[in-house]
Amino acid sequence: xxxxxxxxxxxxxxxxxxxxxxxxxxxxxxxxxxxxxxxxxxxxxxxxxxxxxxxxxxxxxxxxxxxxxxxxxxxxxxxxxxxxxxxxxxxxxxxxxxxxxxxxxxxxxxxxxx
Numbered sequence: 001x002x003x004x005x006x007x008x009x010x011x012x013x014x015x016x017x018x019x020x021x022x023x024x025x026x027x028x029x030x031x032x033x034x035x036x037x038x039x040x041x042x043x044x045x046x047x048x049x050x051x052x053x054x055x056x057x058x059x060x061x062x063x064x065x066x067x068x069x070x071x072x073x074x075x076x077x078x079x080x081x082x083x084x085x086x087x088x089x090x091x092x093x094x095x096x097x098x099x100x101x102x103x104x105x106x107x108x109x110x111x112x113x114x
């Protein structure tokens with residue numbers, strides 16, 4: 001049985017909303033992490049893990065949206081967010097090795113995500 005047309009539109013809008021919520025929460029966590037690192041010179045591990053979880057959720061839903069609908073703008077957005085995620089994994093590896101986090105790499109990640 002086919003679903004009504006309005007249900008498909010609602011499903012797509014819900015998908016975009018969840019993607020945006022994940023990316024916005026990830027961005028808020030990233031901004032908080034950058035503030036803590038620059039001003040207080042400490043980074044909270046639970047906050048870093050939450051930031052990564054929300055950002056990865058938003059990134060996964062963005063990739064799903066690209067697979068479902070396609071489009072050049074989504075491809076560019078996914079590429080930029082993948083580069084930002086790569087920088088985040090690099091920063092996380094610095095943190096796990098108890099090394100000082102490089103501020104230029106942090107700022108580059110924040111700018112690319114914005």
